[in-house]
Amino acid sequence: MCRSHGCDQTTREGKPFCPDHVEEHPYVREILSTLQRREEEEESVRCRGSRAVDPGGLTARELVLHLSLHGARTVERLSRELQLDPKVLEGYVSALVTQGLVSLGRTNRGSTVVRLTDESQVLDLSSLDECA
Numbered sequence: 001m002c003r004s005h006g007c008d009q010t011t012r013e014g015k016p017f018c019p020d021h022v023e024e025h026p027y028v029r030e031i032l033s034t035l036q037r038r039e040e041e042e043e044s045v046r047c048r049g050s051r052a053v054d055p056g057g058l059t060a061r062e063l064v065l066h067l068s069l070h071g072a073r074t075v076e077r078l079s080r081e082l083q084l085d086p087k088v089l090e091g092y093v094s095a096l097v098t099q100g101l102v103s104l105g106r107t108n109r110g111s112t113v114v115r116l117t118d119e120s121q122v123l124d125l126s127s128l129d130e131c132a
């Protein structure tokens with residue numbers, strides 16, 4: 001039986017909630033609230049710029065992880081790969097520059113390149129290939 005208050009639907013495979021109330025599961029709630037915080041943060045970065053960035057937040061950490069996995073990227077490419085609005089991305093990048101985590105460069109064609117300041121943070125994925 002579904003644990004949601006007042007719901008009498010039976011659940012399958014011993015699950016605590018029926019499909020209508022799956023969002024009441026603590027694990028699901030946690031994910032939903034993380035995603036919602038992320039959305040709210042990106043929205044305020046869009047309006048207020050880098051001041052609204054939480055450097056320890058999901059998006060900032062994802063950006064750093066992305067750079068450590070894939071190396072330096074132009075802002076255009078980062079915006080595409082991380083599916084962030086260019087204006088929002090700009091806020092995150094400038095917050096991370098202030099933190100000293102990333103540095104900016106420029107390509108011959110005038111695009112801004114973002115790279116990790118400490119290149120030793122770049123993960124060496126070539127060692128992983130040996131396991132394949």
Ligand SMILES: [Zn+2]
Nearest residue numbers: 002007018021
């Ligand atoms: Zn239910």
